[in-house]
Amino acid sequence: MKRAFPLALIALLCTTLSSCELVEGIFKAGVWSGIIIVVVVVALLIWIFAKIFGGSKD
Numbered sequence: 001m002k003r004a005f006p007l008a009l010i011a012l013l014c015t016t017l018s019s020c021e022l023v024e025g026i027f028k029a030g031v032w033s034g035i036i037i038v039v040v041v042v043a044l045l046i047w048i049f050a051k052i053f054g055g056s057k058d
Helices: 004-029 031-053
Strands: none
Touching: 004 031
């Protein structure tokens, strides 16, 4: 039982430290790519809502 605690602590530290690498990778991908994706998604949502609630032009 005494041996399980250090192993659990090491596993916890390994998983929390790898999340820092994930964030670093996201920032290396670039902020601009994230901005472009957000703009595309918002434009798509606006287009969908305009089609649903816009009514007909007849």
